[in-house]
Amino acid sequence: MSAAAKLRVAVHGAEGRMGRLVTALVDAADDCELVALVTEPGRALPVGALHPRLPAIGQETMGALLPRGCVVVDFSLAPALPGLLAGLAQAEARLVSGTTGFSPEQQALLARHAERLPVVHATNFSIGIPALQMVLQLLARTLPAGFNAEQVETHHTAKLDRPSGTARSLAEAWGRVRGGEPAPVHSQRIGGVVGEHTWTIGDQEETLVLTHRAQSRQAFLRGILPAARFAATRDSGLYGLSDVLQDLGRTA
Numbered sequence: 001m002s003a004a005a006k007l008r009v010a011v012h013g014a015e016g017r018m019g020r021l022v023t024a025l026v027d028a029a030d031d032c033e034l035v036a037l038v039t040e041p042g043r044a045l046p047v048g049a050l051h052p053r054l055p056a057i058g059q060e061t062m063g064a065l066l067p068r069g070c071v072v073v074d075f076s077l078a079p080a081l082p083g084l085l086a087g088l089a090q091a092e093a094r095l096v097s098g099t100t101g102f103s104p105e106q107q108a109l110l111a112r113h114a115e116r117l118p119v120v121h122a123t124n125f126s127i128g129i130p131a132l133q134m135v136l137q138l139l140a141r142t143l144p145a146g147f148n149a150e151q152v153e154t155h156h157t158a159k160l161d162r163p164s165g166t167a168r169s170l171a172e173a174w175g176r177v178r179g180g181e182p183a184p185v186h187s188q189r190i191g192g193v194v195g196e197h198t199w200t201i202g203d204q205e206e207t208l209v210l211t212h213r214a215q216s217r218q219a220f221l222r223g224i225l226p227a228a229r230f231a232a233t234r235d236s237g238l239y240g241l242s243d244v245l246q247d248l249g250r251t252a
Contacts, residue, residue: 007232008067010036010093012084013076014056015045018098018220022073023051025221032225035070038062041083059083063090071096071228078102085113094231095119096224100165114238118231122241123165124195125223128212130242132197133173135210139201140177146203149174154188154196162187167197194219 009026013019014037026034037056039045045056057065063086066072074084074097081102088095095113100123102110110119122130139147153167163171163185171183183199195214200207214220223241230244 006031006033008033008035008070009228010066010070010072012038012072012074014050015039016075018075029225035067062087066091066093068092071231074099078106081106096227096231097121098125101161111238116236118234118236120227120231120239123169126214126219127222130245132212133170136174137177140174147201149183149201151183152186152198154193156192157189
C-alpha cells in the first residue's frame, strides 16, 4: 500500500501506558501512518521524548495541527473529553476511544458529537469482551426468572476506576435485556492482574460461570486497528466494538 493510501492515525493520551502501546501498534501497521501524538494541554514535548520522528503536541493545538479527516485513537482520562471533542470537530477527525469513567453528562456529550462525526467507543478493545457481552445478552433472554447474576472484576492495584468501565458496560448490557435489579458488581484490586471479569449465574439447581481473562495488555490492543479502519469509512454515528466485529464478519 502506498504512503498516500495509508490510514492516518493520531494518538491522544500518548504519554500514558496504553497510549505508548497504541503508538507502537500504529507504527508497526503496514496500512497506517502515525501522524501525531497528543498529550495534555500546555504540555508539548520535542521529537525524541516519546517518538523518534514526532513531537507530542498539547491538546489545545490538535484541532489546528491534525491532518483533516484523520482517525484519533484516545486512551486518556474522562476530564479530557471536552477539549478532545473540540479538537476533533475543528479537524473533522474521527474518534476511536477506550477512555472509561465518563459521567452520564459526558456520555451525552459524546453522543451529540457522534451525530456529526463517527465515534467508536469501547471500554475494552479485546476480542473476547464483546463476545462475552453477546453471550450474557443471550443468557439474559433465555434463562428463567429464577436465575440471578453477579459479577466479580479484578484488576491491578494501579487501576483507578472501581468498578471498571468494562464491568459497568457488561452489567448494563445484561440489564438492558434482563430488566429488574442491576446485577451486583464486586471489585478487586490485586497486584499486577491485567484484567479479569467473571460472571456467576444460577438458581437453586444449576450454576453457570463465565470468565474473560486478559493475559497481557496486548489483548486490549486487538480491536483498535479494526476500529480505526471502521471509523474511517463511516460518516457519523456512535458505535461499539461489537459493530466493528460484526462488520468484519460481513466483509470476511
